[in-house]
Amino acid sequence: MAETKYDVLIIGSGASGGMAAYTLTKKGIKCLMLDAGPPVDFDRQRVNRSAHELPFRGFGKPGKLSHVFQATEFNANQWVDETQVPYTHDPKEPYNWVRVRMIGGKSLFWARMSFRFSDYEFKAKDHDGYGDNWPISYSDLAPYYDQVEPIFRVRGRRDGIQQLPDGVFIEDTSGESECNKRFIAAARERGIPNTKMRTSMGRGQFASSFNLLLPDALATGNLTIVPNAVVREITVDKSTGLANGVNFLERQSHREMHANARVVVVGASCLESTRLLLNSGIANSSGVLGHYLHDQFYITQSVQAVIPEARDGKAPSGFIGGGGYMPRFRNLKTKEKNFLRGYALDWSTGGSPDAKYFPLYGEALQKAVDSARGAGFSCTVMGEVLPRADSQVRINKAVTDAWGIPVLHVQTRYTANEFNMAKDAIATLEELCHACGWDVLGGHDQMFPPGYSIHELGTCRMGDSPKSSVLNKWNQSWDIKNLFVVDGSSFVTGGSQNPTMTILALSMRASDYMAEQMRKGDL
């Protein structure tokens, strides 16, 4: 392999790396893709089991994957083992770094919520004066969203909501249950818009790089994928200052190897990409690399209510069920007193509240649970987190992973802006439930630790100036022109929308630019 020269070396096979390969190979560019994980045959890797057949009856082995709240005893083996690839943080500032190392990356498991950003995100500073604008606007990215959505087969409803631009959707024509009509009307009276959930349908059981991007790239004959390649560092030619390849270790043998290429594309996931650049000691003349880490805070099961008319299975057909998405509605035309930006609501009816919400036990508890089965309302709050310079990652040389590579130290916490926003969200939801005549069982405004949403963003941000950003508006390093970083680390702000569509659109746009520069001989 060391003898073969590729045009572009892509690190990471998830959404961003997959889209780079998809775009570049179709233009005849020879790509080599490295991923730290193996290809997985899902039919062989998963078996049907009852919880009682597992060693810990479904509770999971105590202490395993303590940061991965999404982990269960069933899926524990799909996540990166924290003992194999550790990271550090102050115990008082927990961070949940949730990772996957397989061909396809996290795109194998994402929730598929597929939204566009608007200029409320791209030009956020213009709107409220905080932080920085992106170096691009919505109109720059819209043509790429237009191409990404048909590939991922996004289902949604076009509602003309300014802060959540419509896309190229498979039109969702489903109706609303009576309960949902009531909730939507109560929200509308308070100026809160609603739309159908926007979801990547994909094909078969996946909407992943694994089945939607990589097969097309491989079919061109221009893509070579090397699995189980743990990249240690990007190497730079001292005479030219350009990146010329990577040093990597084979996952199982730990044998060290080198691969080279004309252009290096990093799409290893937000924090792994930044870790790689920091460990390589490159692309940081600005001093900004590692800073401005942000995500979206999540409050799941934020408000639990029971819809009285649906108790005891009495709901007639079409009365309850389904859900919706209420995009950010705060700080658009008006200004809140104690927080900037806003939050989105992912809500549903027809579920069954967990037993913990009922102040009962024994047979009385079982009776209450049975009565409320299928009569519940639940909502997840997803709030924008302000990017801050002191929210950062750095290399902790004192700790290394299983391949001897220094790990990340993460330093971040939520602050008053997020806490005040969360309080507003819960008060709003409780008000809506009361307006609908529903019985609120419980509500809380405590969010999970940073990282939980698996929407880590920033730390390698793009910008207008090499003094205050790592990348230019084409996801290209200001310092090393043949180095591109195409994943969520390039974000300037994160909004309250799930970021995957924006990552895909940015990667496609950067790859288009890259191909053109290569064609012109500028790369």
Place this chain on the structure above:
Amino acid sequence: MNGVPGALEAKAPEFLDFLLSQSSAERQQLYRNGLDGLNAQARRRFTRPFAEVEASQAGMLLAPLRERWTYDAPSDPVAAMLRAAKDDVRRASLNSREWNLAAAAGRARGGGAGLYWLPID
């Protein structure tokens, strides 16, 4: 309970003994302090340990379980243990072999099952 296995039939106590033996010192302490406190309350009010009190007396001692749910666990050690035990006992019961059989026979609903990921080589 109407054909649905209760916690004792589901062998939840035996399983939770095992689970707690494998759990963190913090979790073990939560149960230890809570159970000590519960027994102390039972002795003080009814002159016998919790396991030997009448059902109506047990109902009085389990009053914290009739409090409205809050996100943060109660600061009182007994209330905190009871809250944890309520979740653990119920889950251990629903995920038991006995519940699984009852569900298969149409006598119970739910029960844990799913696709299990084998270890990746």
